[in-house]
Amino acid sequence: MPGSRIVSDVVCPFCGCLCDDLVIHMKDGVIAQNEQGCAISKSKFLNHLKDRIESPQIRTGESLTDVDLETAISHSVDLLSKAKRPLVYGLSSVENDAHREAYKISEILGAVVDNTSSVCHGPTILGTQVSGEAAGSLSEVKNRADLVIYWGSNPQFAHPRHTSRFIRTPGEFIKDYRKDRRIWVFDIRKSITANIADKFIKIEPGRDLEVLSSLRAVVRGHEIDVSDVAGIPIQKIKELADTMKKAKYGILFFGLGLTQSHGRHHNVDAAIRLVQDLNSYTKWNMMSMRGHYNVAGANKTLTWTTGYPFAVDFSRGYPRYQPGEYTAVDLLARGEVDVLLNIGADPAAHFPKDAVEYMRKIPVINIDPKRNLTSLLAEVNIPSAIAGIECDGAAVRMDGLPLYLKKMIAPPEGVLPDRDILKMIFNGLLEVLP
Ligand code: SF4
Structure with a gap:
């Protein structure tokens, strides 16, 4: 589109913060500037045409044609249509309408459908299903939180504007954030987020559960008969618990350092119960630091549609849920699926070796805007438009x-949104399936 224009209030589709205040400058039909975005956002917007899958491709022997x-x-x-046990996977970096089409395909095929939360915040969901959820919004945190904890997460690296937009900024009841709001970081090493925190609490690796349980015990008034827990002196645990009880509004943000370390969903379960205990004294809330921009959406749309957030099997004609059984890594590592339809994810780059080795033995249909490791081993590559830049959603x-998500610019010629590609596959399946 020729000419120049400036589009404001653009939502950034590159991490779970979904910053909705970007100002994008268009010049002569290309994105020329991204105001407000972090380094990740600027790079993604300005380089959206780099490393693209330029045409649909099919494998012939060793090469892609x-x-x-x-x-x-x-x-x-x-x-x-010929597969006996297809797997549909990904969905965390595509918009919600594409999810609907993927679920229709999964249902008609009797496939398993899983999203990337099974390798990130799956334990968060399991912990929540056991113990409930103390939920709230980021706006509430910005306006009210006087004690902010990041546990096993490093937002300065993975969510670069999380702290500046919601924490190190004034809120309705937090006039001077430097004085009125404290930041604590619990982690196994001093991360760049710990460098900006008021307090860094170092935990010995794999011992988060013990620290959470000790904090719970102290909050509930029990004595602990040891001198330290996971490298933290017991006196310090008492001081931390006391300050947590005295906060007016506390928030516990947690990341993969908690969900994917020793203890997994038991860690999340203990964190939820700690927050529940603290709510007997004051107001506390907790939130998972979601990575992919729409992984929370993938959990929600799958729950709206099937009743379950990930790891759903349609093979009996109705949805069944079993993490560990119907999760993508486990199915691939056990060699139980015979086709993978991968949408907006790069499992070849992130899955364990045995799962990736099995991916090389089965046909992989890969829908993604960009070249990646999965596109290199795929049987079929279909390029798609980038939601939030080249299509809405x-x-x-x-x-x-x-x-x-706004559409800023037309996608490369012939490239369609994920939802339209999936609709074409669904309609094709309707024609051939009995
Ligand atoms: S913090 Fe995340 S959502 Fe916000 S601008 Fe950066 S990449 Fe985009």
């Missing part, structure tokens, strides 16, 4: 707030 979209769709339909922020 460019084909037209209809041929790639028809080959995908053929592979999926909806996504869900880490606190559960749905936000609208």
Whole structure:
């Protein structure tokens, strides 16, 4: 589109913060400037045309051959319709309408559908299912929180504007954030977030559960008969618990350092119970630091549709939920699926070796805007538009707030949004399935 224009209130589709205050400058039909965005956001917006899958591709022997979209769709339909146990995976970096089409495909095929939360905040969901959830919004945190804890998360690196937008900024009841709001970091090493915190509490690796349980015990008035827990002197644990009880509004943000370390969902369960105990004295809230921009959306849309947030199996004609059984890594590592439809994720880069080795033995249909490790081993690659830049859609922020992603610019010629590609596959399956 020729000419220049400035679009404000643009939502950034690159991490779970979904910052909704970007100002994007367009010049001569290209994105020229991203105001407000962090380094990740600027790089993603300004380089959205780099490393693209330039054409639909089908594997012939060792190499990938460019084909037209209809041929790639028809080959995908053929592979999926002949599969006995297909797996649909990804969905955390695509918008909500694409989820709907993926679930329709999963249901009609009797497939397993899983999203990337099974390798990040799956334990958070399991902990929540056991112990409930003390939920609140990021705005509430900004306006009220006087004690902020980051536990096993490093937002200065992974969510660069989380702290500056919601914590190190004034709020309705926090006039001077330097004086009225304290930041604590619990981690196994001094991260860059710990460097900006008021207090850093170092935990011995794999012992978060003990620290959380000790804090709970102290909050509930019990004595602990040891001199230290996970490297933290017991006197310090008492002081921490006392300050937590005296906070007017506390928030516990937690990341993969808690969910994917020793204890996993038991860690989250203990954190939830600590927050519940603290709510007997004051107001506390907790929130998972979601990484992919719409992984929270993938959990929500799958729950709206099937009743379950991830690891859902349609093979009996109705949804069944079993993490560990129907989670993508486990299915691939055990060699139980015969086709993978991968949408907006890069499992070849992130899954364990045995799962990736099995991916090399089965056809992988890969829908993604960019080249990545999964696209290198795929049987079919179908390029898609980037939601929030090249097509619109909806996504869900880490606190559960749905936000609208704007279309800034047309996608490369012939490239469609994920939802339209998935619709074509679904319609193709309707024609061939009995
Ligand atoms: S913090 Fe996340 S959502 Fe906000 S601008 Fe950076 S990448 Fe985008």
